[in-house]
Amino acid sequence: MTDEDPVSRYTVRSVAKAFRLLSMVAEAPAEGVTLSEVSQHMGMSKSAAYGLVRTLLDADYLYAREPGPRYCLGTALVWLGDIASRRLPLRDITAPILARLSQQTGLTIRVARVDDGHPVFINRVDAVGAVRFHTPLGVRELPHTSAAGKAILAALPDAEIERIAADCGLPRRTRKTITEVPALLADITVARRRGYAIDDEEDFEGVFCVAAAFFDHDGDCAGALSATGIKVDLPAWRIEELGRMVRAGADEVTGLLGGRPRDREV
Amino acid sequence: MTDEDPVSRYTVRSVAKAFRLLSMVAEAPAEGVTLSEVSQHMGMSKSAAYGLVRTLLDADYLYAREPGPRYCLGTALVWLGDIASRRLPLRDITAPILARLSQQTGLTIRVARVDDGHPVFINRVDAVGAVRFHTPLGVRELPHTSAAGKAILAALPDAEIERIAADCGLPRRTRKTITEVPALLADITVARRRGYAIDDEEDFEGVFCVAAAFFDHDGDCAGALSATGIKVDLPAWRIEELGRMVRAGADEVTGLLGGRPRDREV
DNA sequence: TTCTTTCGTTCGGTATTACCGCACAGCATG
DNA sequence: CATGCTGTGCGGTAATACCGAACGAAAGAA
Secondary structure: OOOOOOOOOOOOOHHHHHHHHHHHHHHHHOOOEOHHHHHHHHHOOOOHHHHHHHHHOOOEEEEEEEOOOOEEEEEHHHHHHHHHHOOHHHHHHHHHHHHHHHHHHEEEEEEEEOOOOOEEEEEEEEEOOOOOOOOOOOOOOOOOOHHHHHHHHHOOOOOHHHHHHHHHHHOOOOOOOOOOOOHHHHHHHHHHOOOEEEOOOOOOOOEEEEEEEEEOOOOOOEEEEEEEEEEOOHHHHHHHHHHHHHHHHHHHHHHHHHOOOOOOOO | OOOOOOOOOOOOOOHHHHHHHHHHHHHHHOOOEEEEEEEEHHHOOHHHHHHHOOOOOOOOOOOEEOOEEEEEEEEHHHHHHHHHHHHHHHHHHHHHHHHHHHHHHOOEEEEEEEEEEEEEEEEEEOOOOOOOOOOOOOOOOOOOOOOHHHHHHHOOHHHHHHHHHHHHHOOOOOOOOOOOOOHHHHHHHHHHOOOOOEEEEOOOOEEEEEEEEEOOOOOOEEEEEEEEHHHHOOOHHHHHHHHHHHHHHHHHHHHHHHOOOOOOOO
């Protein structure tokens, strides 16, 4: 066997397998998975899967739900995830601003940080009584299908945008997703002038987002705030108002970061 | 070597080590840990620690913060923790009640589920502008030092309380921690009559908690709601009012669970 | 009922592997 | 310059995690 690419020489394979297992459980239905499903999806014998699962159970990374047993994500992950998210500096700084925007707008407000041009949402505040969007945290999202992603791209030079677009390939998510680089650049040019970016059903049908980026002390984009709602609830005048509010919130974050906004025309 | 107790025959040791490493990082300062600290605390060579860390980095369970590199908990844990906590049935049910209580009281409201008589907090809503308590989620807490723990104990027969007390040994946390079984039983008897439990600086100096339990369809205690504040802000009349509000919130949760409250006198 | 299937669990044996020791490179600091 | 830290690489070997087979139990079919 001379496979070198899939894992580096230094990768501890058992650990990588354990993480693949956790990802599999995370992507499976909430009821959990059975041991046989694990062994099948992981391509390993039942006894090997059993050992892995037992290890995860002992560490509370999984728990067994009767009947079945069906295995679900355990409380140790709640613990680690809580600590990890609390330690993200952006989260504490932005939390009160998220809460205020959520109250003012009655919408779901999220904050993303930048990861190589891609947005990674790190916190979310659902407005009371609002529609709940099942948006994951801690995942690198596509930059061209979300308002936050486009707000982040807008802070980069066009050449950089083209590089990122080439990397991820602008996959289609809905009928209205922008899948061509020129159209993306045009949309971002408009966003730069306007001061906020818009996602008009480009990620999910019927869902509308408004987002604005904030900047750190180097003038680099550190992330974006976004407001998410149902399109039918958002006439043009409301979007304009939302854009101003999100823009103001993002500028406030920039101030708290001790940052200065980069010139709009990059 | 004939050690059998520390790990069962089915434990995948590398994975257990990876989890110990994550716990270590979680308990270390927020700035992260260096490779040498890892190898020391884990009792393994630097090269072995390097392999583990590389594996965790590749999976985004850790990320390297410059300078140093110092290793911190990564976004994959935010992702998994978010999914895990969203899938806890109690969390969705109680979320709006937490938000309402937090607004009404201006305090931090938490919800715990039961794990063998111990409370495990699974969600928290900080009131805007309130003091932030650094209370972890997803961890089995001591039953006798928190209001939530005592509210949960109050739903158990005295014999069961004595067993749990013997298990964890009632360790002291502050000057006012109850460390003797008779005093604990007396405190819980009062809580049963009153309808809510109190933690009067028994876990942290200066911190006061009020909690009430809720019940599932079997009449078993499923968890508790608690309100946490600074003692100097809470005169007796306010505590009484808080107790009524928390009790009402917990009863509401009981209703949503399709449950019926167990008879107070167990 | 009885047969059949499928589940989770357990146990040796062996091929795989993860670890230790050592050596080297990049930075700081003295 | 020397000296103390880092993190990074590479063999060799002891440790190990995996496979395959088998068992008891439970669920479904005849």
